[in-house]
Amino acid sequence: MQKVCDVLEQLLTAGVVGKYAIGGATAAGFHGEPLATRDIDVFCFLNVPEGSFLVSLEPIFKKLSELGFSEFDEEGINIHGMPVQFLAASSELEIQAVNNADVLHWDGHTIRVMTPEYLAAIALTVARPKDRARVVYLYELQDFQVPKFTEILKQHGLTETWLNWAKSLDLE
Amino acid sequence: MEKKIKNQKFEASSRSHSEGPLWMREKTIWRQKQRNLPLGEKVALLGQTILETLELEKIKRHAKGL
Numbered sequence: 001m002q003k004v005c006d007v008l009e010q011l012l013t014a015g016v017v018g019k020y021a022i023g024g025a026t027a028a029g030f031h032g033e034p035l036a037t038r039d040i041d042v043f044c045f046l047n048v049p050e051g052s053f054l055v056s057l058e059p060i061f062k063k064l065s066e067l068g069f070s071e072f073d074e075e076g077i078n079i080h081g082m083p084v085q086f087l088a089a090s091s092e093l094e095i096q097a098v099n100n101a102d103v104l105h106w107d108g109h110t111i112r113v114m115t116p117e118y119l120a121a122i123a124l125t126v127a128r129p130k131d132r133a134r135v136v137y138l139y140e141l142q143d144f145q146v147p148k149f150t151e152i153l154k155q156h157g158l159t160e161t162w163l164n165w166a167k168s169l170d171l172e
Numbered sequence: 173m174e175k176k177i178k179n180q181k182f183e184a185s186s187r188s189h190s191e192g193p194l195w196m197r198e199k200t201i202w203r204q205k206q207r208n209l210p211l212g213e214k215v216a217l218l219g220q221t222i223l224e225t226l227e228l229e230k231i232k233r234h235a236k237g238l
Binding site: 004 | 210211212214215216217218219220221222223225226228229
């Protein structure tokens with residue numbers, strides 16, 4: 001995983017991605033306990049080529065291929081044995097989550113990971129059964145900042161959705 | 173022997189009722205430990221979880237004959 005973080009930083013340094021942050025179950029697990037997941041979701045800002053309207057992951061795959069990673073594992077590309085799924089941060093919420101991600105350093109390595117409050121808000125918008133479980137898990141974390149979460153919900157018009165979820169999930 | 177095991181189970185169950193469910197207490201202790209892990213170890217643990225999940229899926233697929 002440390003090696004994956006290093007590769008992601010290489011993509012950033014090379015300018016292939018504008019900014020990025022790990023999201024999904026890996027990020028949720030980072031803030032509490034590891035959760036079963038089969039890939040690493042990386043939300044990133046991609047540079048759109050001039051004159052193009054399409055956002056393409058091609059530059060990422062090209063750079064990764066140069067670095068020796070070209071094997072795909074279902075939806076993810078295999079980096080040091082781990083499937084990594086690159087997703088273009090597209091909604092305002094995802095963009096804000098990437099911009100406000102925690103950036104942490106250790107022994108010369110860096111990890112950029114979405115905060116629990118943004119992860120919970122994104123889970124609200126995705127709304128699969130596993131996202132309900134994730135919201136409960138994140139909301140119950142000791143470090144979960146309810147005022148920050150409330151503000152995010154307000155900004156993105158998710159307050160009503162949250163109130164319904166909170167009621168049904170007994171989180172009020 | 174069987175009775176002894178039953179008694180042990182009963183004692184464990186009584187203890188857990190008096191101090192909250194066992195799994196919840198263990199989970200809380202685990203979470204506290206996890207929070208206090210150095211960052212490098214925490215990241216390594218996340219990686220290990222992914223590899224174990226993949227391995228588990230492989231075993232499941234194999235068992236289903238896929």
